[in-house]
Amino acid sequence: MAGRYDSNPFDEEEVNPFAGQSGRAKGSGQPSYGSGAFYMMNPGSVPPAAPSKLSPLPPDPVDYDRGATVDIPLDGSKDMRKKEKELQAKEAELKKREQELKKREDAAERAGIVLEEKNWPPFFPIIHQDIANEIPVHLQRLQYVAFTTLLGLVGCLLWNLIAVTLAWIKGEGPTIWFLAVIYFISGVPGAYVLWYRPLYRAMRTDSALKFGWFFLSYGFHILFCVFAAVAPPIIFKGKSLTGILPAIDVLSNSVIVGIFYFIGFGFFAFESVVSVWLIQQVYMYFRGSGKEAQMKREAARRTMMAAI
Numbered sequence: 001m002a003g004r005y006d007s008n009p010f011d012e013e014e015v016n017p018f019a020g021q022s023g024r025a026k027g028s029g030q031p032s033y034g035s036g037a038f039y040m041m042n043p044g045s046v047p048p049a050a051p052s053k054l055s056p057l058p059p060d061p062v063d064y065d066r067g068a069t070v071d072i073p074l075d076g077s078k079d080m081r082k083k084e085k086e087l088q089a090k091e092a093e094l095k096k097r098e099q100e101l102k103k104r105e106d107a108a109e110r111a112g113i114v115l116e117e118k119n120w121p122p123f124f125p126i127i128h129q130d131i132a133n134e135i136p137v138h139l140q141r142l143q144y145v146a147f148t149t150l151l152g153l154v155g156c157l158l159w160n161l162i163a164v165t166l167a168w169i170k171g172e173g174p175t176i177w178f179l180a181v182i183y184f185i186s187g188v189p190g191a192y193v194l195w196y197r198p199l200y201r202a203m204r205t206d207s208a209l210k211f212g213w214f215f216l217s218y219g220f221h222i223l224f225c226v227f228a229a230v231a232p233p234i235i236f237k238g239k240s241l242t243g244i245l246p247a248i249d250v251l252s253n254s255v256i257v258g259i260f261y262f263i264g265f266g267f268f269a270f271e272s273v274v275s276v277w278l279i280q281q282v283y284m285y286f287r288g289s290g291k292e293a294q295m296k297r298e299a300a301r302r303t304m305m306a307a308i
Contacts, residue, residue, distance in 0.1 A: 163260035179240035229268035
């Protein structure tokens with residue numbers, strides 16, 4: 001009896017599903033069934049999983065950007081400190097220069113010296129001109145007219161040179177041409193220095209003395225324009241200016257030269273009229289603003305200081 005129940009009835013028998021029918025019959029002495037029949041009779045029995053013989057998947061390749069650059073500091077810490085010290089020294093030097101420049105500008109401003117940057121004409125700056133930003137709004141119109149008379153004088157003297165050159169070609173002699181050149185090279189910068197710049201600074205700083213200097217020098221400018229428009233044969237060589245009298249004289253010899261002289265006479269006459277109107281308007285402003293009395297006081301004070 002004991003030998004009958006030696007084996008455990010609940011012990012699962014390891015079954016090889018691939019074993020043949022004959023082999024099972026020989027080992028057990030019982031009729032063999034196919035593997036399918038066995039699993040149908042024992043639905044709870046599950047065959048053990050066979051060990052997998054598949055090789056593992058290769059790891060995904062990492063795509064490195066071989067074109068990318070990596071900044072690797074080549075200089076050592078000593079080089080970095082040296083460069084930092086150099087930058088700090090340059091910064092300190094720039095600050096020192098800025099402070100010195102600011103001191104000079106302040107000293108120049110206290111002394112009444114105005115630093116003017118040349119900005120006109122734009123293609124070749126030779127003078128300082130910024131009417132829109134430096135001249136008061138109620139005086140900008142007069143300043144623009146004054147600038148127009150300056151350019152008008154340049155045009156008059158340039159046309160005078162051209163007309164006199166034609167007269168020289170027609171046989172009037174080289175003397176009048178040299179005089180016309182002298183008028184041009186001395187009249188243009190002289191007008192700017194003597195009356196245009198003083199008026200510009202007078203309008204900007206409201207200085208009574210600068211207004212007085214403008215009236216004096218601009219009066220000579222008007223006298224010259226009136227004289228050039230007539231051009232009598234006195235003081236200057238007769239045909240060196242394109243006035244009405246030389247125009248009539250030259251017209252009898254050459255019509256073309258006479259026409260050029262008449263055009264020059266028109267330029268000088270128009271310049272004279274505009275200049276007279278400008279000095280009247282500036283004087284009206286000068287007198288109405290009380291600068292006349294201030295100029296008299298300053299002139300008296302300077303006279304007393306000079307006498308002492």
